[in-house]
Amino acid sequence: MQNQRAKFSLPTGTTYLNCAYMSPLLKSVERAGINGIRQKRDPYSVTPTDFFTNVNLLRAEFAKLINVPDANRIAVAASASYGLATVAKNVRLSAGDKIVVASEQFPSNYYPWQRLSIDTRATVEAVAPPAYPEGRGKQWNERLLNAIDSKTKLVALGHVHWADGTRFNLEAIRKRTREVNALLVIDGTQSVGALPFDVQKIQPDALVCGGYKWLMGPYGMALAYFGEYFNNGVPLEENWISRKNSEDFTGLVNYQTDYQPGALRYDVGERSNFILVPMMLAALKQINQWKPENIQAYCRSISARAIDTLRENDYWIEDENFRGHHLLGVRFPKGTTMDVIREKVKKKKIAVSFRGDSMRVAPNVYNTAKDFEKLLNALI
Ligand SMILES: Cc1ncc(COP(=O)(O)O)c(C=O)c1O
Secondary structure, eight states: OOOOOGGBBOOSSSEEEEEOOOOOHHHHHHHHHHHHHHHHGGGGGGGGGGGGGHHHHHHHHHHHTTTOOOOGGGEESSSHHHHHHHHHOOOOOOOOOEEEEEEEGGGGGGHHHHHHHHHHHHEEEEEOOOSSSSTHHHHHHHHHHHOOOOTEEEEESBOTTTTTTTTTHHHHHHHHHHHHTTTTEETTTTTTBBBBOOHHOOOOOOEESSSSSTTOTTOOEEEEEGGGGGOOOOOOSSSGGGGGGTSSSSGGGSOOOSSSSGGGGOOTTTOOOOTTTHHHHHHHHHHHHHHHHHHEEEEEEOOOOOOOHHHHHHHHOOOOGGGGGGGEBBBBTTOHHHHHHHHHHHTTTTOEETTTTEEBBBBBBBBBBBHHHHHHHHHH
16 A cells, blocks of 8 residues: 555644544545535535435445445444443443443543443443553453453443553454353444454444544544344434434324334434535545555554664554554653653654553554654654
8 A cells, every 4th residue: 555645635844643633634525525515505405315325325335344234234423422322321231230341441432331330330340451561462451351250241442442552352352242141342433444343253232433533534423333232222312314214204294113224223313414424425435445454554564663663762562463553552761751752742743642651653544654753753
């Protein structure tokens, strides 16, 4: 895969290594959004069919990305929190049941479980990594597997940890959750789009992805996959378009008891958003063309040399078997404080994030090895 910077409008003079914060806008996505805005100049041009066509194409494109045969398993959400709240609303727990999460995982994938545990008198166990760096990712995975016991009814994780990129072995975790009959809920916001995710292989019960990072979509839209457990659940909102026959605008006065098929009942109100949907669709078409495995390989190729040099200079980065190539947590040499590093990168106009105790470096297809050289020059 070649560098794709020409497809974006990134300014010169800054180095953007922060897709985990927010992706830059693809030119194609920007055009789709502008066309969406313009369409409302003339509402006569917006037909009832328009409420369904693009959003169904969007489901199909996301289904393709995550290898789901039935696009009706995909729902449109407003945010990752919205999708996770939908999941939490439909999970049946009792007092004494246990929910397992990774420690310090993103709040949108913690608070719903905290709330559910308060409401049901279940407990939440946040599994921490070891305090020492050697074998950290491997042992964190082992600790997670050990925490999943007969009381566990739900495990909620990311594919990679949002703050430092540690990769969780979801296939092994799925196997363990099956042994104890626990649900597996994945927040794919920091991975899907850049790291391959195959629903048929991992078989999560639900997967929720915010759209504005690795999916390269607009802010304000998320996509979610719902498995069979959620077939007959209750949505957060009872909106008109999620009900059977909503295509027949004249007949909307005939209230329906049934929902649209599959996961469509979980769609957020105004899910047909004529600006956001075409943007998200254009973004996913591009990502499906690139393919996440190629994005991983590209990010690996541009970062490999810099990672070696950082390690030689006593920075710590997880073994590549336990992280993605698109999101790296960099820990600092002894005696170097985060504030000092923060100043150094800021001075060179390099955008990275500082989350927890690490510097989060998040490249994508518009970056080059030169961007990593700049980062090295700032740090060493
Ligand atoms: C892992 C993860 N999930 C979700 C989100 C965003 O959540 P929401 O869509 O609820 O704002 C982020 C944002 O940084 C994140 O890192």
